[in-house]
Amino acid sequence: MTHEEFVAAYREGKISVHVDPKAAARFISARSMLPLVVLPILGLAVALALTGYLITGIVLFVGALVFRYFVRATSRGFILKQSIEDPDFYRQAVAARVLTTYSRDSS
Numbered sequence: 001m002t003h004e005e006f007v008a009a010y011r012e013g014k015i016s017v018h019v020d021p022k023a024a025a026r027f028i029s030a031r032s033m034l035p036l037v038v039l040p041i042l043g044l045a046v047a048l049a050l051t052g053y054l055i056t057g058i059v060l061f062v063g064a065l066v067f068r069y070f071v072r073a074t075s076r077g078f079i080l081k082q083s084i085e086d087p088d089f090y091r092q093a094v095a096a097r098v099l100t101t102y103s104r105d106s107s
Contacts, residue, residue, distance in 0.1 A: 001101065003087035009101075010084065014103065016102045018099070019076040019099050020097070020098055021075075024075040024076045025072040027075070027098045038067065041060065041063075042064050045058070045060035049061070
């Protein structure tokens with residue numbers, strides 16, 4: 001299914017779209033290089049805690065974990081929205097089997 005057909009069918013309600021939550025979290029984490037962002041922040045948080053800035057270190061550590069959780073929790077909606085707007089993203093999501101479509105029965 002081409003991107004144009006996907007967008008038209010989705011807007012008309014002719015298809016049902018499923019985004020796998022675990023695959024979506026992995027897909028977004030890899031595309032945004034989430035580990036390369038979160039790991040240095042976690043390291044900085046531990047360093048702050050060890051050098052006497054305990055509260056600041058704990059707050060930064062928890063903030064990094066909350067950020068990671070937020071990115072993973074919102075990945076399904078992000079993939080659907082981005083797939084509707086961007087043909088290249090749609091093709092990548094389908095190729096990675098993150099996004100699948102099913103035709104709705106006309107009863």
